[in-house]
Amino acid sequence: MTATPPAAPAATVVPDWDAPTAPGPLAAQVEVPGSKSLTNRYLVLAALADRPSRLRGALRSRDTDLMAAALRALGTGVDVGADGTWTVTPPADGFRGGVSVDCGLAGTVMRFLPAVAALADGPVRFDGDPQARLRPMGPVLAALRATGVRVDEHGEPGRLPFTVHGRGPGFAGGSVDVDASASSQFVSGLLLAAPRFTGGLTLRHTGPTLPSLPHIEMTVAVLRDAGVAVDDSRPAIWVVSPGPVTGGDVRVEPDLSNAAPFLCAALVAGGSVAVPGWPATTTQPGALLPGILERMGGRTVLDAGVLTVTGTGAVHGVDLDLSAAGELAPTIAALAVLTDSPTRLRGIAHLRGHETDRLTALAAELTRVGGRAEQTADGLVITPQPLHGARWRTYADHRMATGGAVVGLRVPGVQVEDVATTAKTLPGFVDLWTGMLAGRTV
Numbered sequence: 001m002t003a004t005p006p007a008a009p010a011a012t013v014v015p016d017w018d019a020p021t022a023p024g025p026l027a028a029q030v031e032v033p034g035s036k037s038l039t040n041r042y043l044v045l046a047a048l049a050d051r052p053s054r055l056r057g058a059l060r061s062r063d064t065d066l067m068a069a070a071l072r073a074l075g076t077g078v079d080v081g082a083d084g085t086w087t088v089t090p091p092a093d094g095f096r097g098g099v100s101v102d103c104g105l106a107g108t109v110m111r112f113l114p115a116v117a118a119l120a121d122g123p124v125r126f127d128g129d130p131q132a133r134l135r136p137m138g139p140v141l142a143a144l145r146a147t148g149v150r151v152d153e154h155g156e157p158g159r160l161p162f163t164v165h166g167r168g169p170g171f172a173g174g175s176v177d178v179d180a181s182a183s184s185q186f187v188s189g190l191l192l193a194a195p196r197f198t199g200g201l202t203l204r205h206t207g208p209t210l211p212s213l214p215h216i217e218m219t220v221a222v223l224r225d226a227g228v229a230v231d232d233s234r235p236a237i238w239v240v241s242p243g244p245v246t247g248g249d250v251r252v253e254p255d256l257s258n259a260a261p262f263l264c265a266a267l268v269a270g271g272s273v274a275v276p277g278w279p280a281t282t283t284q285p286g287a288l289l290p291g292i293l294e295r296m297g298g299r300t301v302l303d304a305g306v307l308t309v310t311g312t313g314a315v316h317g318v319d320l321d322l323s324a325a326g327e328l329a330p331t332i333a334a335l336a337v338l339t340d341s342p343t344r345l346r347g348i349a350h351l352r353g354h355e356t357d358r359l360t361a362l363a364a365e366l367t368r369v370g371g372r373a374e375q376t377a378d379g380l381v382i383t384p385q386p387l388h389g390a391r392w393r394t395y396a397d398h399r400m401a402t403g404g405a406v407v408g409l410r411v412p413g414v415q416v417e418d419v420a421t422t423a424k425t426l427p428g429f430v431d432l433w434t435g436m437l438a439g440r441t442v
Contacts, residue, residue: 016391016415017430019408020437025271025313028436029306030262032275034059034252035284036425037215040067040108041222042250044116044192046088047076047095049226049247055086057252062424063106070109073099074120090247094169097122103160105129105355105396105424110160111185114140115193118149120166127161131396134159136353139186143176143203173197173242181207182353187238188219194240195228205236211323211350218283225250253279256286258426259307260331261402262436263289267298267311268338268409273436278307285325292320292332296339315339317384323347326354327399329380333362334403336382337371338410349378355424356395365392365400369407369414389413398424405433 039058044067046053058064060080068078068086075096077089097120103110110128114137117124127133138158141151150165173194180186187205194201210216220230220238227246231239254277266273279287280302290300290307295318299310317339322329326348336343351358359375366373368390372383392404394417401422408414422429435441 014418014420016417017419019392019405019414019416020434021412022265022269022409022437024269026266026269026273026436027271027439029274029276029441030259030432030436031277031441032254032259032262033061033426035255036061036063037108037218037255037284038222038252039064040112041188041192041219042252043067043071043078043086043088044112045222045226045245046247047071047074047090047116048193048196049090049245051247052087052089053247054249055088055252056084056249058084058086059252059255059425060084061427062104063108066102066104066106066109070101070103070113073101074116074124095120095166097124097166100125100127103128103132105132107135107183107185107354110135110137111140111183112189112192114144114164115190117164117166118144118147118171119169119193119196121168123163123165125161125163129396131355132160136182137162139178139180139182140189143178143186143190146176147172147174169196171197172199173201174199175202177204177206179207180205181209181211182350184210184212184215187216191219191223191230191238191240195223195243195245198242200242201240203238209323209350210236211347212285212326214283214285214324221283253277253282253284255425256282256284256289257325257327259286260289260328261406262432263293263307263309264331264335264406265409265436266309267293267296267315267335268313268406270311270313272308272310274306274308276306278302278305280305285327288325289328292318292328296335317341317343317382319344319346321347322379326351330358330362330397330399330403331406333366333373333380333382334406337366337369337373337384337387337407339384341384343382345379345382346376347378355397356400358397358400361393361395361397361400362403365404368392369411387411389415391415391417393417394419394421396421398422398426402426402429
């Protein structure tokens, strides 16, 4: 008798989230967790450092957990204390090869760690979520090859999965040209590892555009804070000198881009939303948010480290170049469909290579709820129209999910698919959102 194989377990069906409409003007304070961009940069530098480091206020999310797990695989000690402090201990004998790195859907993992893997004592294989195999990686791999590192690609050229064959701690580095038009992370990933190359690194950007320049400035700033000499005096050229990376204690700023949906809520619903811990100066692209919201009808006040945004419920369309802060585009696009006049978002062609093709996804979902959204060569034109409820798809993209929540503040019946994808950078989003609407300090 032939045995009947056991039935495959039923796929887990995750119910859609009914995005709540705003009950009235808001009066809330929302404490946003630490910056993902800074947390993952600090983790990489701490792994490269000359002694253990402690990161206070670091973000604990899927992206940062993936970075920590990848660094552990490479031989780094990463421990999280009961108080949330991360302790990072560099590998005593150098980075370990013969391992695999799961990138998930984290661009910072797949683009920051290949250069670190060049310092390993053997091969390091990189792969990730199915969507991650669509994200461009070619410029990083070409740069490593130009410096003598062997890279084997196991699928479509310039994409995951691939294997970096580490050259060990004596890897020389050198001089490379990189087209970073698709992502500033191509530059940042090479710069972060460069001080550990015995010859340092000279990197030249050769492409026609350079998106998200503040993220490169963030990378340069954290390198300098760790005692690394970086010469960026010439446009689109960076020279990193070889030398030690100084470990120590670091306080991670709140994630200003993750504050965007909460602050936008004040414009949509009226009333005020405050975010504590807002830095007076920062390299985070989210620092552009107050100026953007003022142009769209809000009022912003920064007092003693608390940013408060106040709105009346009237939101105005704008013409914005978001090339320096493309990560704000999904939230601003969601806000734009609720305005009283058209909005044009420019300088964000590179968003086609993010967690999903964000321009196509935004155009589809804004149209699905009744708006008019048209793609241009480098952005979107959004024209407000009467809206209605619909299922808002997220494409496994955290910022698409929070964009749906913003639309739902005014449009009843918006059901956000897979809202849990927000855990990529903002765990507990639903609780923070509902707490804000209830007027609590969250």
